[in-house]
Amino acid sequence: MKIVMTVSNPFKPDPRVYKEAKSLAKAGHEVIVIAWDRERRYPKEEKIEGFSVLRLGPKAGYGPLMVLKLPLFYLKVFRVILRLKPDAIHTHDFDTAVLGFVFKKLKGIKWVYDVHDLYESFVGSRIISSLIIRFDSLMLRESDIVITVNPEMTRILLGRARLKANVVVMNTINPFKHLQRKAKRFTLFYGGVLSKGRFIEEIIEISRSLGFEVRIAGMGVLKEKIKSSPAIFLGYIPHEQAIMELSNAHLTFILYNPSILNNRIASPNKLFEAMWVGTPVLVVKGTLPEKLAKKFVIPVEYSKDAVEKTLREISGNPKIIRKKAHVGKRIFLRNYTWGIMETKLIKIYSGDT
Structure with a gap:
């Protein structure tokens, strides 16, 4: 299966997205991560651990004003996804969810919505926070599968929308070798x-x-x-x-x-x-x-x-x-x-x- 993942950071790399992309590639899927290189300083194309990374513009900062540049990023991603013709789109977090919504409606492809954070927690305005929750509820209802990072987040999202399917994939690690030695001073x-x-x-x-x-x-x-x-x-x-x-x-x-x-x-x-x-x-x-x-x-x-x-x-x-x-x-x-x-x-x- 050809899977496109979308993420609003430059993927340098994003640890959770990296682990998921690597695991899916290892399972035999063709995975392409489309990232937003706001700093315009990372390779435009890269091959990592069996999956591909495509980095797009436009140049932007990381504060609230980046919202003004989001539509340009969406447009660039839209064109790339049309060309790639994936079987599924896997959107990471609220700020790329709209891409999954559009392609599910336009092309009928499978949409997996991966929720890392509650975005309304990051804004001070109650009005904006309420708008985010209402729009996110629509995204949650329309997506085929919602991935959450823990059971508590699942509980909160179920209070907002009826999910078609939900899977908890926690942001964990695999065991690795390390030295067990504590410092002398506390x-x-x-x-x-x-x-x-x-x-x-x-x-x-x-x-x-x-x-x-x-x-x-x-x-x-x-x-x-x-x-x-x-x-x-x-x-x-x-x-x-x-x-x-x-x-x-x-x-x-x-x-x-x-x-x-x-x-x-x-x-x-x-x-x-x-x-x-x-x-x-x-x-x-x-x-x-x-x-x-x-x-x-x-x-x-x-x-x-x-x-x-x-x-x-x-x-x-x-x-x-x-x-x-x-x-x-x-x-x-x-x-x-x-x-x-x-x-x-x-x-x-x-x-x-």
Whole structure:
């Protein structure tokens, strides 16, 4: 089957889209990822792990104003898909869903709508948020299959529309080789987007007062602040190095601001990586990571006092970290490997779903 995937980033690569495209190509499908190269700095055509990548313009930024350029991107993608004549279109996230809608109506091809995030969570305006939800409800009803990243997102989407079919494909990983060695000094590691609302600045301040080491990797608006803080700033590092840092740390944290719905139901890739390498995760009480791995994570209230109190307790009890590391691996291997998710993904295109 010829499958076209659409994504609104340059695919450099997008980890989830990469894993899905690779798995489908391995299963014998012809997969073409059409990406939006807003920076105009990546190869126009590329062959990766058995699938093709086509990058299109126009040049655009990453803020709200990129919406003005979206129609131009849609037009370019429309022309390419007409030429490719695929058997199925697999749209990633709300901002490319309209392409699936158009081609399903125009050509009657199979449309898989892959929902990574709740886009209304990213806007401050209630009016715009309401419009996104209403338009997304139409997309959900019309698509042949909706893929969600976790059961909690499925529950929310079922409240918006009657889905023809739904499959949960979590953003997980496969087991890999790694060194199991913890740093001598009590260490916390964070790798990811450096933005507000992720408790990064607070962790740095708490760790300074407790005498812990904090190692930070990534890029974002907090970069300069972190560089001038007591934390060890690693900048943007390769994934292999990030895994080594995670494995060496005693703890990591997924402390997203719970006032945002998308944060409460997030199941980030780093949760599963932490399970596999045996590094327990501080998470916000009541959020999805706690439900997914209750015996592995360390739930805390979203406050400096609560986090500081928990860090004091955990740092003085290394047995807890060792026990949780063991439990985390067991939970991961039983429920969350990419192999499990891959099987469900492939069934979508085999006619079994």
